[in-house]
Amino acid sequence: MKALSIKDIAVKANVSITTVSFIINGKAKEKSISEAVIEKVEKIIEESGYKPNQIARSLRTGNSNIIGLIVEDISNSFFAKIARLIEDKAYKRGYKIIYSSTENNIGKAQELINLFKTRKVDAYIISPIKGLEEDVQALLNEDKPVIFFDRNLPELKTNYVGADHFNASYQSVESFIKEGRKNIALVTTDIDVQQITERFEGYKKALVDNKFDYKEELVVKIHFNQDEEATIKEIKTLLENQTLDAVLFATNYLAISGLKALKQLNKKIGADLSVIAYDDHEAFELHTPGISTVQQPLEEIAETVIKLILSQLSSKSKLPEEQIILPTKLIIRD
Amino acid sequence: MKALSIKDIAVKANVSITTVSFIINGKAKEKSISEAVIEKVEKIIEESGYKPNQIARSLRTGNSNIIGLIVEDISNSFFAKIARLIEDKAYKRGYKIIYSSTENNIGKAQELINLFKTRKVDAYIISPIKGLEEDVQALLNEDKPVIFFDRNLPELKTNYVGADHFNASYQSVESFIKEGRKNIALVTTDIDVQQITERFEGYKKALVDNKFDYKEELVVKIHFNQDEEATIKEIKTLLENQTLDAVLFATNYLAISGLKALKQLNKKIGADLSVIAYDDHEAFELHTPGISTVQQPLEEIAETVIKLILSQLSSKSKLPEEQIILPTKLIIRD
DNA sequence: TTGATGTAGTAAAACGATTTACCATAACCA
DNA sequence: TGGTTATGGTAAATCGTTTTACTACATCAA
Secondary structure (H helix, E strand, C coil), X not given: CCCCCHHHHHHHHCCCHHHHHHHHCCCCCCCCCCHHHHHHHHHHHHHXXXXXXXXXXXXXXXXXXXXXXXXXXXXXXXHHHHHHHHHHHHXXXXXXXEEEECCCCHHHHHHHHHHHHHCCCCEEEECCCCCCHHHHHHHHHCCCCEEEECCCCCCCCCEEEEECHHHHHHHHHHHHHHCCCCCEEEEEECCCCHHHHHHHHHHXXXXXXXXXXXXXXXXXXXXXXXXXXXXXXHHHHHHXXXXXXXXXXXXXXXXXXXXXXXXXXXXXXXXXXXXXXXCCCHHHHHCCCCXXXXXXXXXXXXXXXXXXHHHHHHCCCCCCCCEEEECCEEECCC | CCXXXXXXXXXXXXXXXXXXXXXXXXXXXXXXXXXXXXXXXXXXXXXXXXXXXXXXXXXXXXXXXXXXXXXXXXXXXXXXXXXHHHHHHHHHCXXXXXXXXXXXXXXXXXXXXXXXXXXXXXXXXXXXXXXXXXXXXXXXXXXXXXXXXXXXCCCCCCEEEEECHHHHHHHHHHHHHHCCCCCEEEEEECCCCHHHHHHHHHHHHHHHHCCCCCCHHHEEEECCCCCHHHHHHHHXXXXXXXXXXXXXXXXXXXXHHHHHHHHHHCCCCECCEEEEEEXXXXXXXXXXXXXXXXXXXXXXXXXXXXXXXXXXXXCCCCCCCCEEEECCEEECCC
């Protein structure tokens, strides 16, 4: 039971392959195919359940109607949700998404780009990591649409959509200060990506602007790929040794580890300790007390990414690079 | 800057396309190409960074080295984690995964299968829904490897890997009974899939075996696609009107809604109320008190799925259908 | 009558690989 | 000597589309 080909349809309809192709691609009118033939062919296609072979189509046209999405870790709820939203929106416009996780590993990221390249994806949506500059530049040189989200590689001239990470942590710190907190800690990671540094800068700037000292011992940088045990341990050390009364977590998984650490120490959030997490997570809403979070506008990010990609795909001419920074929202819970 | 083709390499090396192809595919020895030529060609390939066009390759060979993964919702942590594991394992064996969500919508699921078909994926991993029988049968008729996971469509002769849902809820109920609970409720969904019915049957059987009455008013079936608000409301009604002292939730997202309902009602889990959730979630571990859960063996499921798929892909001959049921683990927290 | 224009459609090249069938030449044996 | 086998390689068909360039006929205006 081999699949039907366009040739089978042509034979059945007693017309040429060309004619069938024109009809399939909606060019029948413009190529002046008669109404009678169009109907006949369409009927045969309908009845036989013929579907064009996309591989052959891709080979000939050079594009695949597939958009490649490269994220850090698809099982992280932030990326999973964005991926789902992007998938939905792309799907409605006739594009498929194929996605993959880099695990913050440059080698894997490079391999993925190569893989997507050999699959001729039409465009790339990437949450990039340092070290990927050359590979991305190569894509740009081939005039492939590339769009970064969540993180940016500022030295590259490309589109970027992300949240205002700087202001997000700036506001978080100010919110702590308004509450009367004096010793505000930051738990962040050591991956060297723009979004993380911006969160760090916002933290520092807010402290300084409010005449607080920036104290190095209140900042913990967790090594990215270490296992959760170790992370919890480090956070416990921070929590035990300091007189701190507020903690800002720079990612949702760090906040989750932090909450576990608090639980193990039997420390409660409340009168003498405030917490804000970055990126929402079901666990934060359910926690008692509720955990305040910085929420990124997932829906808008996804929508903007897709819009930019599609406008680039449709207009052959190169569009100006846009850096779109969307505001975050601080959700205070208790 | 167009990408290089095999022809470019052939010209550069001053040999035929055939020769280059043999070398790329490791058939040089067997086709008696001299060592000198092999080295020369390999060097040129290396230096030029040539990568074969997978689309052309797929068109010719009829397979794509891509496995299609169809799940209910990729942003659900259960599926996201499984997807990530499967992706990893497949990747190591030279296969790519492309995945997509059905949203429990038959139309969308059918479209996805069609889409994957026209993309010539080599195999399908599906968490199926009722109504997909015909489409899957069509795949089987074309001798495409298909493997179900999490859920099954028992009338189809295909491979299935899943957890022992019946025993999982049976044990959960027994655990409640041992605790001394008398009125055990079940919150489940109205989607008609085997895994959900099994969980329901296990619940009933455990009650009956322990000489409890099965009471219909203690079971709530939540409509699948309704928004969370409505779900929470229904669960609140259950919690308020009944004398119940234990609740088993049949999925993780129902449990999360349930916890939110409890929070809104200001009811605490403890002396007069026990809860068990299906499928783990970070929120359950962090919750105070910790929420007991039924854990599915994600790693084993992923590994088994990939193993079955690969053995089917490598042996041309049809393998016997296997139904692999893996045990779950009840994690008691407090 | 002629040249232009429109209508209806087709043949064949091209996309970039794999694979089958084949061609030389040399070597070897009986 | 002639037949077989091994060595080293290539030409061309093929996969299923899209697209360009063409044919053949009819109609119409000048």
